[in-house]
Amino acid sequence: MWMYLGLLAALFLGLHNLCKKHAVQGNEVFPVLLGTVSSGFLFVAAFYGLSIFYPDYALEHGYNFQKISWQIHGFIVIKSAIMASSWILAYQALKHLPITIVTPIRSAGPFFTFIGAILIYQEQPSPLQWIGFFLIIFSVMLYSKIGKKEGINFKRNKWIFAIIGATFLGASSGLYDKFLIQNLSLNPQTLQFWFCLYTILILLIILSITWFPHAEKRKAFKFRWSIIAVGILLQAADYFYFKALQDPDALIMLLSAIKRSQILIAVVVGGLVFKEQNKRKKLVPLAGIMIGVFLILYSN
Template sequence: MWMYLGLLAALFLGLHNLCKKHAVQGNEIFPVLLGTVSAGFLLILPFFLGSVFYPEATKEIGFYVNDIPWSTHGFIFIKSMIMAASWVLAYEALKHLPITIVTPIRSAGPFFTFIGALVIYQERPNFYQWIGFFLIIFSVFLYSRIGKKEGINFKNNKWIYAIIGATFLGATSGLYDKYLVQSLNLNPQTLQFWFCWYTILILLVILSITWFPYKAKRQAFIWRWSIPAVGILLQTADYFYFKALQDPDALIMLLSAIKRSQILIAVVVGGLIFKEKNKRKKLIPLAGIMLGVALIMFFK
């Protein structure tokens, strides 16, 4: 069951990436981030209010936000800092790179998660899952070759390093999620509510220094429908992802790989919407990544 929840998370993440590309074009990164996270927070806020004023009814529908100790708040705040840094790097890279290059590089996230799962959680893949893992990494390398044809030098382009850094931090957060959900017994809505809250506080501090004091920057900001859509789609994806992690049999390295199937939406649909180049050539490594995901998912 947890694998199918992972596929649902991938579906909403793919749609989230399309909206994110639209939201950041010509915009400052931090206010866009604040808008997306705030939209996600407002989506979950009714569950928190219901937990305070109508606890029994909220428990019945399965969206009760639990009371947690201050030590657990500290662990969630650490996750907020990791993801805030990851998002800043990812959004900046997305402004300057084609979505059909950014998304496949992000698909290398399972590499970091895979290694962490082996070392930290002692998860052990079988022979076919190893093949799937290396097939994903090789396919991402093929994307780098295609990227050079679009004038993107993977060695000298700082935005490539930004998206790699974002991918590493995102994988770190993914490993940390398993600890939060399984060791601290946090349900999805509790983790999502407080994560959004602390991320908003972090972004407000940054914006108070870099954006709010500058009238020209504020006037240049363009509000788009895709800004709240990003936050809503992300929180929906995270809900299914955290629900999958609640299963004690869930393996974070496999779940991370399954989520990479989101690139099907980004490369095929995103390439058509944003009219990016070399779409057909990108289908070859795309097929490699999808095959790798299939090997990891179905050969347990």
């Protein structure tokens, strides 16, 4: 069951990435990020309010929010700091790079998660899983060659390093999620609510220095419907992902890989919507990544 929940998370993540590309095009990155997190928070907060005013109904329908200690709040703040850093780097890179380049690099995230799952959680990969992960990495390298044809030098372009950093931090957060869900027994909605709240506070501190004092930057910001869509779609994806992690049999290395199937939406549909270059050539490494994901899914 947890694998199917992972596929649902991948579906919403793919749609989330398309909306995110639309939201950041020609726009100020930090307020867009704040808007997306805030809209996602309001979405979850509606269920939080339901649990306060109609606790019996909320509990019956699975909307119960846990009371947690200050120590657990501290653990959630750490997750918020990790993901805020990852999102800032990712949004900046997405603003300056084609989505068909950004998304495949992000697809290398399972490799970092894979290593962490072995070292931290002692998850045991099979030979086919090894093949699948290295096939994903090779396919991402192939994307780098295609990217050079679009004027993107992977060794000198700072936005490439930004998206690689975002990918590493995102993978670290994925490993941390397993600790929060399984070791601390947090349910998805409790983690989502406090995580969004603390992330908003972190972003407000950053914006108070980099954006709010500058009138020209405030005027350059363009509100778009996709900002709200990004937040809601991300919360939907996170909910199914956290529900999958609640299963004690769930392997974080496999869940991370399953989530990468989102690139099918981002590369194929996104390439058509945003009219990016070399779409047909990108289908070759895309196929390699999908085969790698398939090997991981069905190796057992």
